[in-house]
Amino acid sequence: MDAYSPKDVLPLLGGPRVAIVLNAADNAEEALEACAWELDLGQALLKPIGLAEVIVRNSIDSAINQWWMAQDLENTWTTCSDIYSSAPVLAPFVHRTEWEKRAKQYLHEGQEVASHDDMISHATLGTWKNMVGNPAGLSPRAPIESERRESWEAARKRDAQCARLWKDVLYQAFPNIRRPKRNAENYPHAHTSA
Template sequence: MASTHQTPIERVLQHRISPERLAPYIRETPTLQEAIRLYRWNIDLSGAVYEALHVFEVVLRNAMDEQLCSWNASQLDPDTGRRHSYDWLIDPSALLLRIAGRDIPEARRRALKSTTRRPQGQREPLHEDILAAMSLGTWRFILPGRHDAGKQRLWDEALHLAFPHLRRTPRELERAVEGVYNLRNRIAHLEPIINSNVPAQLVNMRTVIGAIDQQLLSWFTSTERISASITARPSPASSTR
């Protein structure tokens, strides 16, 4: 980085944000001033991605949940012979218990904390409470990726119906969700995403949303801020190092 006079606010930011956290931005720019501009842009881009996740993650889980509810209600309990209920998060069949069984109790605990804090008092979490507490990683994991006969069966009998406009393989769909999931985790941990190929993850978001609903894809495309944020990336005034 070229040696330049630091303004008082630049010294404060370098100290309070820390040289270590600013290091990835400093490597990209010739001056501390521009590194701070890039850091600020990273915040804006992260915010735009997180806004898009409010659509991507909610739509994905609702589409998959709808099919899992219907499928679960068609499954017989091998011990009692009764049919399971639609509520797969409360009464999961054996296959769903094997695939997502570790995540459901944790989501239920988070949902219980949320319902306990409500003004009307504590109540048992409902399906929608637990669903909202499920992580994006769970939905990625349920999709068929590497060979797993159980996940493939779930896809063939239920989950493919959640993606009626899918033009790719289930494995490609799972990879698209995984890419967005990894980007989401970087943002959640306040990490730099300046070199995270965000445009590719925007394509993945569009792929998944479009596979679910084409009208929703049109709305998403017209409202997301990621594209504008990418275009607004500050360019170094000089390539001097």
Template sequence: MSTVPNAVPNCGAWNADEICRFITSERLASYFTDTDGSVRQALHLYEWNMRASASVLELTSMVEVIVRNSLDASLIAWASTHHPGASWFDAAPLDAHAQSDIAKARRRATRHGRRPEVHGSVISELTLGFWRFLVESRYLTRLWVPASHTAFPHGAKDLRTRQEEVALRMKQLTTVRNRAAHHEPIHRRDLGRDLRAAIDLASWVSPDVGAWVASKNSLRTRIEGKPQP
């Protein structure tokens, strides 16, 4: 059983100016601008930004797993039909950057060849950015029309429109996830729009999945609790 160290400082006793000194005024600049200019109010908004960032990471992790598994299933089905016996990692007409991403993921998943390759382990090593670019227009005729569009069966009926809408939301989600992951300000973003983008993606994979994401994420609560200037 863990114990609380005797040297824990009084949790209610802290100096706002001292906290600001270590966060730095540069990082807090937008928080000062968007509040009354006091250190305490800037910190209050900064603390909200941290909690909102955690909710963004929670949300994007939910949707990333859903989207990548749906795309993976679509590409497996495509490869089994058009390239029997081959992994889509090898068969898909990917550009050099994507091929490099897959090679790196395979090395990480196999510990540089010291372990047998497990397909699911490679998938988990591919970044959200990889999947984002996989649905871009560069792959419209090579992958989207013959394969990838089936990952989003509940999207727009027109396949070009579906591709554009999926790509837009994947780009949006990647952007906000990266900002949250790097402790950047997101308090000026339309996080409600980001939330809708995430739910759209999940719903286009499956309405049930979309309903699950909508009901289980904490970002909506964070948005509602944002400090007012």
């Protein structure tokens, strides 16, 4: 069987992506080497990104657990049957059914119920990102178009929920984050930046 040439392989890697590399490279062989380098870079970044995800996850879970115990609430924040009345600040972020379903796919033989740790370890990075929010990513002005306005209003509501969760609970997860002087009241437990 004949070996494939770079010209045969490049189209299989994705048209628009390869087109950019081909435009920058002098020939198909250089373009293929650039694609291989990009794959190597992606693989190299997976380990530190995965480690960062675990650290963020565990920091947030620890902060919520500490807060949960201080509130003298029953069970855990992931296994509470009525999160809306027990912990309304946390309720918008808890998706127990979805987390339980995902965790059950990875249970050990003989284990029937997903524990708190099972659910936490199988929650996605998006779970933790959604708890922190992104207020800087939201325009201060509402869009004129009604479809975009509804989405903007939902994002504002979500960011308000994130700010409350941060103020009440999550500040403990990242104790060394400095709070801006202009918004010091929203970050009562963080260091003030100089």
